[in-house]
Amino acid sequence: MLAYIVRRAAYSVVVVLGVLFFLFALFFLVTKPDDIARKAIGDKAMPAVIAQWKKNHGYDRPLWPGPGHMKDNMLVEHYRRMLTFDFGRSDADDSVIMDRIERGAGPSLSLTLPEFVLGLTFGIGIALFVAFFRETYIDRSAVVLSVLAMSISSLLYIIGGQYLIGKELRWFPISGFDPSWAVRARFLALPIVVGLFAGIGGSVRFYRTVFIEDIYKDYVRTARAKGAGEIRIMTRHVLPNAMIPILTNVVTEIPFLLMGSLLLEASFGVPGLGSLTVDAINANDFATLRTMVYIGSLFFVVGQILTDISYTIVDPRVRLD
Amino acid sequence: MTEKARVFSWLSAALALFVLLACTNNPYPETDDGKHVLYASFGEAPKSLDPAVAYDTAAHEITGQVHDTLLEYHYLKRPYTLIPGLATAVPKGEPQADGTVVYSFELRAGAQFQDDPCFALDGDGTRTREISADDVAFEVMRIADPLVNSPVIDPFSNLSGFAEFSARLTRLLKADPGFKKLPARERYQRALPLDGVRVVDATHLELRLKNPYPQILYWFAMPFTTPVPWEAVEYYDGNHGHPHLADHPVASGPFMLSIYDKQSRMLLERNPNWYGAKHPEWRAPGATYPSEGEAEDARAGRLAAAGKALPFLDRVDFRREKEAIPAFTKFLEGYYDTSGIIRESFDKMVKDERLSPEMQALGMRLDKSVTAATYYIGFNMDDPVVGSKGGERSKKLRQAMSLAIDVKEYMRLFMNRRGVPAESVLPPGIFGYDADYRNPYRHVDIAKAKSLLSQAGFDGGIDPKTQKPLHLTFDTPDTSPDGRLRYQFFVNAWRQLGIDVEISATNYNKFQEKVHDGAYQIFMWGWVADYPDAENFMFLLTSDMARTKNDGPNTANFSNPEFDRLFLQMKARGNDAERLELIRKMRAIIEDQCPWIELFHPEDYLLLQEWMKNVKSAGLSVPTLKYQDLDPALRARDRAAWNKPVVWPAYALGALLVLVLAPGVLTFMRERQ
Numbered sequence: 001m002l003a004y005i006v007r008r009a010a011y012s013v014v015v016v017l018g019v020l021f022f023l024f025a026l027f028f029l030v031t032k033p034d035d036i037a038r039k040a041i042g043d044k045a046m047p048a049v050i051a052q053w054k055k056n057h058g059y060d061r062p063l064w065p066g067p068g069h070m071k072d073n074m075l076v077e078h079y080r081r082m083l084t085f086d087f088g089r090s091d092a093d094d095s096v097i098m099d100r101i102e103r104g105a106g107p108s109l110s111l112t113l114p115e116f117v118l119g120l121t122f123g124i125g126i127a128l129f130v131a132f133f134r135e136t137y138i139d140r141s142a143v144v145l146s147v148l149a150m151s152i153s154s155l156l157y158i159i160g161g162q163y164l165i166g167k168e169l170r171w172f173p174i175s176g177f178d179p180s181w182a183v184r185a186r187f188l189a190l191p192i193v194v195g196l197f198a199g200i201g202g203s204v205r206f207y208r209t210v211f212i213e214d215i216y217k218d219y220v221r222t223a224r225a226k227g228a229g230e231i232r233i234m235t236r237h238v239l240p241n242a243m244i245p246i247l248t249n250v251v252t253e254i255p256f257l258l259m260g261s262l263l264l265e266a267s268f269g270v271p272g273l274g275s276l277t278v279d280a281i282n283a284n285d286f287a288t289l290r291t292m293v294y295i296g297s298l299f300f301v302v303g304q305i306l307t308d309i310s311y312t313i314v315d316p317r318v319r320l321d
Numbered sequence: 322m323t324e325k326a327r328v329f330s331w332l333s334a335a336l337a338l339f340v341l342l343a344c345t346n347n348p349y350p351e352t353d354d355g356k357h358v359l360y361a362s363f364g365e366a367p368k369s370l371d372p373a374v375a376y377d378t379a380a381h382e383i384t385g386q387v388h389d390t391l392l393e394y395h396y397l398k399r400p401y402t403l404i405p406g407l408a409t410a411v412p413k414g415e416p417q418a419d420g421t422v423v424y425s426f427e428l429r430a431g432a433q434f435q436d437d438p439c440f441a442l443d444g445d446g447t448r449t450r451e452i453s454a455d456d457v458a459f460e461v462m463r464i465a466d467p468l469v470n471s472p473v474i475d476p477f478s479n480l481s482g483f484a485e486f487s488a489r490l491t492r493l494l495k496a497d498p499g500f501k502k503l504p505a506r507e508r509y510q511r512a513l514p515l516d517g518v519r520v521v522d523a524t525h526l527e528l529r530l531k532n533p534y535p536q537i538l539y540w541f542a543m544p545f546t547t548p549v550p551w552e553a554v555e556y557y558d559g560n561h562g563h564p565h566l567a568d569h570p571v572a573s574g575p576f577m578l579s580i581y582d583k584q585s586r587m588l589l590e591r592n593p594n595w596y597g598a599k600h601p602e603w604r605a606p607g608a609t610y611p612s613e614g615e616a617e618d619a620r621a622g623r624l625a626a627a628g629k630a631l632p633f634l635d636r637v638d639f640r641r642e643k644e645a646i647p648a649f650t651k652f653l654e655g656y657y658d659t660s661g662i663i664r665e666s667f668d669k670m671v672k673d674e675r676l677s678p679e680m681q682a683l684g685m686r687l688d689k690s691v692t693a694a695t696y697y698i699g700f701n702m703d704d705p706v707v708g709s710k711g712g713e714r715s716k717k718l719r720q721a722m723s724l725a726i727d728v729k730e731y732m733r734l735f736m737n738r739r740g741v742p743a744e745s746v747l748p749p750g751i752f753g754y755d756a757d758y759r760n761p762y763r764h765v766d767i768a769k770a771k772s773l774l775s776q777a778g779f780d781g782g783i784d785p786k787t788q789k790p791l792h793l794t795f796d797t798p799d800t801s802p803d804g805r806l807r808y809q810f811f812v813n814a815w816r817q818l819g820i821d822v823e824i825s826a827t828n829y830n831k832f833q834e835k836v837h838d839g840a841y842q843i844f845m846w847g848w849v850a851d852y853p854d855a856e857n858f859m860f861l862l863t864s865d866m867a868r869t870k871n872d873g874p875n876t877a878n879f880s881n882p883e884f885d886r887l888f889l890q891m892k893a894r895g896n897d898a899e900r901l902e903l904i905r906k907m908r909a910i911i912e913d914q915c916p917w918i919e920l921f922h923p924e925d926y927l928l929l930q931e932w933m934k935n936v937k938s939a940g941l942s943v944p945t946l947k948y949q950d951l952d953p954a955l956r957a958r959d960r961a962a963w964n965k966p967v968v969w970p971a972y973a974l975g976a977l978l979v980l981v982l983a984p985g986v987l988t989f990m991r992e993r994q
Contacts, residue, residue, distance in 0.1 A: 035829060040368060042376050045472045047872045052470045089559075093368050093583065094567055096559065104584065138985045166346065167650050169967045173348040175647040176640055177585045183350050269643050271584030279365075279584075 001312065001319075005305060012301035017079075019297040023290055024078050031284055033059035036091050039284040057091060078290065087291045092283040097291050100276060107177060108260030108272030111188055115195040115264075116257055120250065122196065123203030128234050130204065131211035142204060149201025158267045161194035175269040191268040195261065206249070210242045217241075243314040251307040255299035259292070346964055348640070348656055355953045357635040359946070360657050362642040366583030369567040372544040373463045373471045378942045381544065385944030386589055386637070387435075387572040388547035389596075391426055391457065392538060393607050394853075396948050397614025397623060397937060399750050401853035403542060406607040407432060407452070407573070407596070414535055421481060424528040424537065425521075428454055429605065432596040434548075435577045439556035449594055452573055454526035456548030458518045462509045463554070464545060467491050468501065473545055479534040480517030506551045533893035539852030542943075548573060575608075575632045575947040587639040589946070591632065597947075601630045610935070610948060618937065626935055626950065633935070633950035652928065655960040658951060659936065660928045667737045670928065674738060684931025684959070690938035691741050691749045691924050693850035695858060698726070698811065698918040699877040703869055704842050707793065709880070709914075717777035718791075719915040723762040724770035725814045728920050735807055739926055743919035745908050746858045750940055752896040753855040753904035760912050763919060770818055782819020790821040796841040797824065798832035808845070836876060839869040845920075846876055850941060855904050856892045862916060863888050879916040932956040 037053045038045065045053075054060045062073045070076075081088060087097040130142040166174035172190040214220065215238055223237050260274030269275075273292065280288035311318040349360070367380035375384045391408040394401050403411050407429055414422045434440070436448040461480070464471040465487035478484045489512040493500045500508060519527040530537060540546055553571035557563050570578055575595045580588035591598065597608025612627035626633070642648035645663045652660035662670050670680055676687040700719055702708040707715055732740045744760040747753050774782060784791040793815075797808055805826065812822045822843070827835070835841045850857050860866055864880040866873030884907055891903040911917065927938050934950040 030828075034833065038829065038833075041374075041470070041472060042368075045376075046475065049470055049472050049474070052467055056468070056470060093366065094559075094565055095583070100584075103582070107585075133985060133989055136985055136989060138982065138989075162647060162650075166647075169970060170346045170654075170964050171344055171966050171968075173346045173656075174650050175642065175644065176348045176651075178348070178350075179582075179585075180350060183348070186345060187348065189344075266643060269585070269641055269647070271582065271641065275584060275643075283365075 001309075005309070008305050008308065009301075012305070015301055016294070016297050020079060020082055020290070020294060023293050024075060027286055027289070028063055028074075031286070036284045036286055040092055082290065082294050088287055090280075090285050091287045092280070092285040097288055100288070101273065101291070101295075104260070104271060104273040104276045105258055106272075107270050108265065108274060109257060110184065111191055111195075111264065111270050111272060112257040112261055114188070115192045115199075115261075116253065118192065119196055119199050119203060122200060124207050124239075124246070126200070126204050127207030127211055128239065130208050131215060131238070132230060132234055134212055134215070139208075143208070146201040146205040146208075149197070150205065151201075152198075154198045154263055155267075157194050157198040158263070161190055161197070162267075165193065166190055175267070177268075177270050187268070187270070191264045191270065194268075195264055207242070207246065210245045211238050214238045214241050240314075244311060244318075247310050247314060248307055251310050252300075252303040254306070255303045256296075259296055259299060344966065346654065346966070347960075348651065349638075353638075354957050357633065357951065357953060359634050359637045359949065359951060361637065361639050361659065362648045362651075362657055363587065363639045364642060364645075366587070366641070370570045370578070370581075371469070371567040372547045372549060372570070372572075373460060373466075373469050374567065375544065376472045381942045381944070382639075383578060383587060383589070384544040384547075384570065385942070386576045386946050387570050387574045387578050387592075388544040389432075389572065389574040389607075390542050390544060390547050391428070392542040394542060394939070394941070394943050395611060395614075396945065397611050397618045399615055400752055401750060401941065403538060404606045406542070407548070408541075411538065414530075414533065416533070417529075420532065422530045422533050424530070426454070426457075426526045426528070426541070428452065428457070428524045428526065428548075429596055429603070430524050431600065432573060433594045433599070434550055434571060434573045435592045435594050437553065437571045439550065439552045439571055450550070451523075452548045453523045454520045455523070456550055457526055457546060458515075458520050459506070459509070459551055459554075460546055460549040461518050462486070462515065463505065463549065465490060465515075466505070466508070467494060471545070473540070476534075476537070476540055479530050479532065479537060480515075481529045481531050482514060482516035483518075486512055486515040504551075505554050535895050536852060536854050536856050536892070539854060539857075542852070574944075576637065585641050589637040589639075591635055597631055607631075614937075621937075623935055623937055626948075632947035634946065637946055652930075653963075655930065655956065655963050658930050658933055658956075662926050662928060664737070671737070671926065676928075680928070686929040686931075686933075688927040688929055688936060688938050689924055690927070690940045691922050693748050693750055693853055693922075693941050694847055695743055695746055695748050695922055696845070696847035696920045697743070697746075698843060698845050698920065700843055700916055701839065701841050701876075701878055702880065702916055703839050703878045706791075707842050708878070714777045716914060717773045718779060719918075720762045721770040721773040721777065721818060722815055722820070723915055723918040724764070724766045724773070725818055726811060726918055726920070727765045727814065728763075731807075731810055732921055734810065736921075736923070739924045740921035741924060743921050745919060746862070746911060746917070747855055747904070747908075748850070748858075748922040751850070751853050751855055751858065753901060753908075755905075758908070760919065762912065762915055767817055774818055774820075779820070782821075790819050793820060793822045793842050794825050795822050795843045795845075796832060796835055797826050797845060798829040800826045800828065811845075836868055837872070839878070844876060848874070853941060855900075856888075859888055859891065859904075859907055862911065877916040879914070881910055881914060884910045930956065931959065 033054050034050060036059060037050045041049065041053055058077060059074070061077070062069050064075055065073050089095060090097055090100065126142070130139050133139050162174050165171050173186055177187050178184050220233060220237060223233050228237070258273065260272035262274040262278055264270065265272045265274035266278040276288065277292040279285070280292060363379060363382070365379055367375060367383055368377065369375050370380060370384055372384050372388050375381065389407045391406055392403045392411055393406040395404050405411055409427045409429055412424045412426055414424055416422050432452045433449045434452060440447045440450055461477065463469045464474060464477050465483055467487065467490060474487065490508065493512060517529045519529070521527055528537065550571055554566055557566040557569045559565040568581060573595065575592060575597060576589035577592040578587065579590045580586055596603065597605060601608070608631050610626040610629045610631060612624065614624060618624055646665065648657065649660055649663045649666060651657050670677055671687070676685060700707040705711060707719060709715065728742045732738050741749060744758050744763050749756065774780070778785060779791050782790050795808060795812065797804065805824065808824045812824060815822050848858065848861055861874055862877065862879045862884065863875060864885050865871060866875035867878045867880060868874070868876045869878050887903050887907045891900055891907065894900040925938055925940070929936050932952040932955040934952065935948050937945070939945055
């Protein structure tokens with residue numbers, strides 16, 4: 001298994017280096033260092049001030065390596081910083097990027113973790129319930145509702161949730177955040193509910209399919225023949241055997257919990273890492289954006305490796321070599 | 322109880338507690354109810370709070386409140402009037418025999434900075450110190466420092482020796498790599514002299530200007546020239562776990578920044594060290610509510626607090642709102658105290674340019690103020706077709722195009738009529754603005770426009786060279802669909818004259834490149850005043866400020882020797898009859914030459930809750946929070962009445978679920994048995 005992990009890690013390095021290259025190339029294809037400077041110091045700034053800003057932030061160097069500047073160019077500096085985890089300061093406001101990531105991780109986790117746990121619990125719970133009542137009107141209605149729920153854009157859930165639950169029913173604040181836990185709970189309730197509704201359709205449909213596939217397998221018939229009750233069959237036999245596809249879905253997501261949710265955080269004003277990324281895009285803040293993309297790509301490859309390892313844990317028949 | 326059941330019970334209890342805690346839409350802790358806390362929102366955090374750098378409205382919203390300036394603006398009087406702030410009086414320029422002009426500031430003795438750990442550099446426990454003239458001189462030197470990268474170097478170059486001081490700093494930085502690492506104070510000492518800034522003693526500062534430039538006083542009413550302690554610059558360097566000065570102002574104003582979380586919250590609290598708080602007996606103009614203003618102020622109850630000590634608020638709590646609709650909804654729920662009006666709700670809020678009866682019934686008020694800004698369509702005067710090279714012919718073309726633009730219709734369609742049609746470069750509230758002036762080319766007269774076009778040789782809009790409609794290009798950095806509609810409005814207007822104008826929308830950088838290279842014909846732009854003086858608008862059309870030649874803000878590249886001559890005279894004078902005459906002559910040149918089609922001066926509509934007191938919009942980016950007040954009891958009453966949760970749908974939903982699921986579950990269980 002160790003050899004497999006080393007091999008996967010080596011592939012991952014290539015993937016991450018590629019991501020960093022494409023990010024750099026695409027960003028500077030549409031944005032020039034002057035744009036970054038103007039966003040940072042304002043449109044009224046005189047050209048001399050912009051030139052000085054670019055010098056202070058290292059954007060006065062050539063973009064690509066070339067004769068005379070093989071080492072002293074922006075691409076090499078980009079790789080040097082990322083690979084040494086020297087994220088530096090934000091282009092938008094000169095704040096230390098690592099500090100901002102540390103500050104944003106808490107709010108992100110306080111939104112994504114409960115949403116993830118509740119989403120998983122409700123998704124699996126409802127899917128088991130629906131699979132239990134398979135081929136009844138409950139099952140058929142649940143499938144129709146799930147497909148319907150999946151077809152609706154997340155934005156509609158957000159706007160609808162804010163309008164109905166926030167504005168009309170006045171149950172929770174429509175948006176915002178507060179560091180104190182008593183007030184934070186009020187702010188998080190609505191995005192969590194909206195996130196649950198937005199994701200529940202897909203989860204229920206997926207987990208139901210997984211469970212129903214297992215229900216017709218031989219081991220279930222054997223269990224039933226041995227006199228096991230339906231509830232026991234679902235929870236003790238079907239659920240553990242359906243763990244591989246569930247894990248594929250779940251373990252990949254775990255590292256991303258820390259990265260926050262772009263849409264929910266931006267729409268509900270939660271100052272997490274998703275929000276930070278959206279702000280960086282809006283502000284042409286290349287230094288912050290590349291850091292977030294880099295961390296995201298690292299989490300992605302780590303998630304992939306973890307998923308593979310978790311297979312061996314839940315199913316001893318799986319061997320990684 | 323088994324272990325699993327116990328865990329399940331705890332989780333359920335935690336979830337129930339979470340739901341219980343969450344079930345209210347009040348975004349603030351209940352402990353803050355009844356306090357003098359003003360709640361406001363912000364969209365984007367300021368880019369920098371370093372007073373030498375911060376140049377945008379969002380930053381001035383904070384720096385203006387926490388930094389005291391030597392001078393400030395009278396809160397109620399219009400036109401804008403300077404009053405003493407940290408200085409004891411507004412100084413007068415003293416012309417010298419050598420042509421220089423000297424301004425002498427006297428600072429209030431005994432005024433202190435806010436408490437801050439940076440003052441304990443030598444470990445003696447000191448938390449503050451008195452403000453000295455050295456601190457103001459230090460800040461002016463910071464503006465010259467290339468490492469600070471201040472955007473306002475240009476106006477301070479009027480100070481004797483300022484440009485030379487800045488150049489010496491640049492040279493020293495280039496010559497010695499170690500120079501950059503020296504403390505700022507030491508770097509400046511090595512780059513001296515700076516003749517234009519002389520510290521006479523701890524409370525006296527003398528400025529020497531190379532030429533008359535009375536507008537320098539306005540720069541001393543802005544945070545750029547606030548006293549900054551050298552200790553703060555050294556301590557808040559972004560190292561050793563200390564934040565950067567750009568994120569941690571150390572100041573001397575009525576409020577201090579106690580929480581600065583760019584992602585979610587900024588909190589201002591009263592500064593107990595402020596001179597107004599420590600010495601109310603001084604009755605300083607900047608620390609006392611004014612007793613005179615405009616006639617409207619008395620009617621609106623804005624003089625009720627006359628003579629009272631400032632500030633009235635204990636705290637100002639800025640919460641981040643990325644989206645306009647949720648922010649406005651919270652205002653309607655009573656959780657924000659003031660708000661602009663979002664486009665989606667404008668018709669519900671405002672009827673016939675007045676607050677709608679529904680909003681009036683909630684006790685709300687509408688405060689309108691014209692911003693000291695001018696938006697215009699400009700012609701590139703270097704262009705052979707629309708510019709000055711085309712002589713009389715091009716001039717008539719520009720005049721004809723101006724006569725086709727119906728700015729009232731534009732404001733009706735795109736701005737909910739929020740604006741004043743512009744007749745000249747100067748907006749209301751600025752000395753030289755004449756409400757009765759009518760620009761002969763700034764009303765719609767298609768017949769006259771067609772006649773001018775014929776005289777210009779473009780009969781029916783046809784270009785004699787091509788025998789096709791005259792083709793012009795309108796360059797814009799706005800690529801949004803909304804922007805496209807706006808620009809199309811002007812294109813349609815010119816089509817009435819037979820002229821074919823093409824919209825060329827590119828990204829901002831490409832647009833800047835075009836402007837830099839002079840490869841453009843028509844553009845739309847706006848200018849928001851830095852300070853309320855005609856010079857700050859008229860300079861936009863001087864030859865020295867031409868964009869193509871000198872990279873200045875004169876994007877029209879307008880160049881007229883007579884205009885330049887009048888400008889220099891006007892710039893050097895205080896507001897008097899002769900200056901007014903000079904402004905009129907300059908206005909006549911612009912009217913005739915028509916380098917701009919003046920469009921409008923935007924108008925801000927501010928909604929105020931019933932409980933707000935003493936609010937008057939400034940129309941300029943100046944601090945006003947120390948004058949504002951509110952009635953917390955009235956606010957608590959209204960909030961309670963407006964925010965009762967509607968709970969019946971929760972019960973209905975639960976009942977519906979049971980009704981739908983129960984028959985199926987029961988039938989299924991029966992069958993399985």
